[in-house]
Amino acid sequence: MLDRTNRGVALNWRKSSASGEGQDQDCVEVAAVDRSVLVRDSHDPSGGMIVLDSVEWRAFLRRIVDGVADRR
Template identity: 55%
Template sequence: MSREFDGAMWRKSSRSLNGNAECVEVAVTARSVGLRDSKDQGGPILVLDTQSWVAFVGAVKRRGLRP
């Protein structure tokens, strides 16, 4: 786990149901945004700089995720 996210507040979508095992959690620090699998909280973290995170969220809002 990245030391940058030690003690970070992780959150997941309010649309995520309690029994849903397919969730992604997000944590924001001063420098970056981390994404992890909610089932494997000690596992790897995908780290994005804030500019990349904003671009990603904007793209999803505009047109959704398409292959």
């Protein structure tokens, strides 16, 4: 869970340089805060985010690397 005492802290949102700048790119942005990683849709940054702890983040990355998260 995101600690609400960090509200107002500027987040450094990042996305992969491989995503390019095109409008047709499906991409997420991530930001680290405390011990959590925040993930949001780069096309809708105000549309909400998911909060992952370090264990969930590593599992998420493993699924991507293994191709499990590939929706195509």
